[in-house]
Amino acid sequence: MMSALFPTYARWDITPVKAKGSKLIDSDGKEYLDFISGIAVCNLGHCHPKVVSSVEEQMKKLWHVSNLFQIEGQEQVAEQLVDHSVGDYVFFCNSGAEANEAAIKLARKSTGKHHIVSLTNSFHGRTLGSMAATGQDKIHQGFGPLLTEFTYIEMNDSEALKNTVTEKTAAIMVEIIQGEGGIRLMSDEYAESLKTVCEQFGCLLIVDEVQTGIGRTGTAFAYEQLGLSPDIITVAKGLGNGFPVGALIGKERLKDAFTPGSHGSTFGGNPLAMAAAKAVLTEVFKPELLESVQEKGEWFKAELEKKLGDSKIVEEVRGKGLMLGIACHIEVAPIIKACIENGLLVLPAGPKVLRILPPLVATKSELVRACEILLTVFQEIEQKQSVII
Known part of the structure; x- marks a missing residue:
């Protein structure tokens, strides 16, 4: 049957029909260990009961009224984000690209300047502004002059x-860790240089935490681990655990640049999204959950290094918390295919990096099982390809 959808995605031959926690079941009844998490979205796993309950309760009350009205949930979620970040004010939208678009607008309007420095291999979204901020030629191709x-x-x-x-x-x-760019980590030294340069030239620091934020790396936000104090933080993905929601968090001195009419979003901060985000943040920002992400992440990374250390295919294992990448000497497409066949869902971060994003609530036994599958797959691929490095 011909699809009525634009072919913008290279879709896998899997049709998910049900999921719970770290487990996903397809239309053929096959069960997978989902270590994609909707690409770092379902941080609390699929269908987390407290998120489901919060959204269900709100659905019976009110779905949408527009931002002409006071929306109580926005104040509550904004307070959660401010309390756990260096920011003071929050703007709600629907996605990471929208949050980054808002960040670009806020930076330019508040400073009166237009030049923005971003990094090669970065990814900030596919709108014209966020695409221009993205340092990858393949994202730019075919769209004419950029911002x-x-x-x-x-x-x-x-x-x-x-x-x-x-x-x-x-x-x-x-980005503190470049996700789409290959799980590349910012160094402590570079973070210090950012502080120095921002202070010297009076420019703002925007940290895109769309993929790294909301507990993914073992702290509320990844910038905390480098001692940075961003002027603007963007979040999305894990904020709603699958419900579309994004946010820009900014410091006090930027408030007057976003006055009525300067920016907006019809659906941004709607009651359903706020119900989901409030439940997510209540769970994720618990110290014991963040500590468990750090502990599981350290164990998982060390276990992967131990299991795959002798592989001629593997260059290194890198990442923080439960955002890990296995850099390889070969393209990872066949590795991903073999993982899927063995019941483990993982994805690429560029052609030669395998990206692993378990739910933050993944159990130790699930991490052990993932290690076993990866070891089996790497051994099989190495034997088939007779790789000589």
Whole structure:
């Protein structure tokens, strides 16, 4: 049957029909260990009872009224985000791309400057503004002239940073861990350079926490682990555990740039999204859950390094918390296919990096099972390809 959908996605031959926690079942009844989590979205696993209950309760009361009205849930979720970040004010939208679009607008309007520095291999979204901020040619191709005054530099190259930022720079836009760009981690030294340069030139620091935020790396936000204090933080993905919601968190001094009429979103911060986000943040921001993510992440990474350490295919295991990547000497497409056949869902982060994003609530036994499947798959692929490195 011909599809009525635009072919914008290279879809897998899997039709999910049911999921709970870390388990997903397809239309053929096959069960998978879902270590994609909707691409770092279902941080609390599929159909978390407290999120389901919160949304169901709100559905019976009120779905949508528009932002002409006071929406109580917005104040509650904004307070949760402010209490657990260095920000003071929150703007709600529907996705990470929208949050990053808002960040670009806020940076330019609040500073009166237009130049923004972002990083090669970054990913900030597919709207025209967020696409322009994304340092990957393949994302730009075919769309004509981009929004101007973006400069891309390599992450962890402090000299390039110092040589690129000027008095005309409005902001530097970064990810603490580049997700789509290959699970590349920002160094402590580079974080210090960011602080120095932002202070020297009076530019804003925007940290895109769309994939790393909401507990994914073992802290509420990944920037905490590098001692950074961003002016603007963007979040989405894990914020609603599958319900579409995004947010921009900004510091006090930016408040007057976003006055009535300067920005908006019809569905941003609607009551259903706020019900989901409130339940998610109540669970994720519990110290014991964040500590468990750190502990499980450290164990999982060490176990992968131990199990795959002798593989001729593997270059290194990298990442933090439960955002891990296995960098390989070969393209990972056949590895992903074999993992799927063995009941484990993982995804790429570029052609040669296997990305692993378990739910934050994944059990130790589920992590052990994932390690067993990965070991089996890597051994089989190595034997088939007779790889000589």
